[in-house]
Amino acid sequence: MARRSHTGNPEELRLKLVALLQDLPEQLRTGTVGEQVSGLVEVNIHLRALGASIGASLAPEDAGSGRARLLAYLRHQVGHIVHTDELSIVAGIGDYPRRIRELRAKHGWPIISGMAVRDMRIDAAARRSRGGEQVSKMAAEEYLLIEDVCDQDAVRRWQEAGAIRDKSSNVMTAVGAYLRRAPAKRVTAEELRYVAGNNSNWPAAIRALRAEGWSILSKDVGSCELPWGIYILESAHE
Structure with missing residues (x-):
């Protein structure tokens, strides 16, 4: 099952991400392969959480829903081309293509x-x-x-x-x-x-x-x- 990103305070998540990135070079230089991968996983988790939290700021009434974050971002960018990388970040979920299909077929968004x-x-x-x-x-x-x-x-x-x-x-x-x-x-x-x-x-x-x-x-x-x-x-x- 794909990991679902948690949301939180964007500034706190940013600071944590900065701290992880500052420690990462030394971890990659001296750590075992397992430690290197674990460090990258931790960075990725916080990066995804930061992205999902930015998406949540656009949908404060339903911030815990990946689909709501996805829709809020698309509405914020209405008329503009959006790449899947952007949607993956703000939705904070791996199955965002299915959520897009739901937004079309079950909710009527064009x-x-x-x-x-x-x-x-x-x-x-x-x-x-x-x-x-x-x-x-x-x-x-x-x-x-x-x-x-x-x-x-x-x-x-x-x-x-x-x-x-x-x-x-x-x-x-x-x-x-x-x-x-x-x-x-x-x-x-x-x-x-x-x-x-x-x-x-x-x-x-x-x-x-x-x-x-x-x-x-x-x-x-x-x-x-x-x-x-x-x-x-x-x-x-x-």
Whole structure:
């Protein structure tokens, strides 16, 4: 089981960490291998505790929850790319990817991954179109909270997404069926990637649906006011 970081007074933890780091060179020079590793473990524990305590300062009402610290940091950085190293530090837990999935599917937060953005970037390059300068730089191990809005309808959509994906014969069918169940809703790229079975062709499916007459808004088509990674079905081809 992964170690869960404890939180405390950030200044006290900082001072303890400084003291450990001051002692570390001598320990690494003269200690046994076991003592060297133990010293590094102690430093790592206090470093993680300091990170979790900084995260806790953003979520004082639920400071003991790694998921709450994670969400508080993402909300503090809304619209900005966040690396997994940052999330690991402020969450203070090893299973933060699962917590991110919970924040999406069980709480409706519009968090997209670098994997979804990679699909958008590849599709834009294939069409020789210019994508969003910021999101196009996202790496696979990065995340972005698109908007500081908790969408309760997204919770319903995520509950239905698995069934749609499992019974749909192809990516375009799955994406179309999913959008039909969310008319006029702000659907994220992460939802579309998931319902497509994590198939990177979901942006091409959006284009194909548009070619058939579906009105699907996004930042590059129909609504430059939308953030990158948000899609809205205005009307579907009957």
